[in-house]
Amino acid sequence: MSTKKQKPKSAPKAEKSEAVKPEQAEKKEIPEELLKPDAEVQPEGGVMTESLIMVRNLEKHYGELHALDGVSMNIEKGEVVVVIGPSGSGKSTFLRSLNLLEMPTSGELIFEGVNMLDKHVDINVHRQKMGMVFQHFNLFPHMTIMKNITIAPMKLLKKSRAEAEEKAHSLLKRVGLDDRAESYPSQLSGGQKQRIAIVRALCMEPDVMLFDEPTSALDPEMVGEVLDVMKSLAKEGMTMVVVTHEMGFAKEVADRVVFMADGKILETGSPEEMFSNPKTDKAKQFLASVLS
């Protein structure tokens, strides 16, 4: 586990706090998960989990196809989780379920203490806190880079144009593309478009960034520039869930590597554990094929 996460220890606080008694907690309909010993009880009576995202028994069926089969995991604030596995193992389905681009068939998904599968929750509000970067950049072709980047913060976060553009410029500078603000996507290389897609997601000030094979559509010479942006984000403490075949990135940046096969998480461990000592035959086979 990375040293950058310095979370307050919750146990003493929970013991000392008399603000929340179990019966009060029940009245507030707090999800059961949050009442477990590792949940943090706030002095003012709220209950907060330490995990940014908690997934429990997530299932996704596409007709007969069981794309997610009882997936459970916690994602901590500041953690970088890399998801690997063979094609069709459910990696994209899992990632897309986290921000409900796919609606899971059943299970629990708690993000920042909010039960995302509760019908009464306005998922759009919470989904905005999850940035997503896809294999194909999904930029609007008829808009300049600046428009592409500022449209969502202006519409959804109600930022003024000046405010949105200021933020956009500072992020564009960070990825070395401020001089391309008035270009159109077709005038940029794949690597540049992907860096813009990352900036577009960051402009929404997300609490977690989800990446689905962000470099696999790129020419090899452009992979590095995109991974560099992702590495710097990770170093700054951004919580990231990354589906990738870039094992070098996983080794260097991941706190945890999760191996999926047949819609299940078969193994999870540090990059060292996963790459040097995979336990299941499926992980061994997969790693032998990608690391050879």
Ligand SMILES: Nc1ncnc2c1ncn2[C@@H]1O[C@H](COP(=O)(O)OP(=O)(O)OP(=O)(O)O)[C@@H](O)[C@H]1O
């Ligand atoms: N919209 C859909 N409708 C029906 N089946 C789907 C749909 N999306 C995914 N699937 C199926 O669900 C399974 C998991 O797919 P998913 O895209 O999550 O795999 P993946 O691990 O991301 O694979 P890849 O490495 O090829 O991207 C696959 O068998 C796939 O064909």
Ligand SMILES: [Mg+2]
């Ligand atoms: Mg996929």
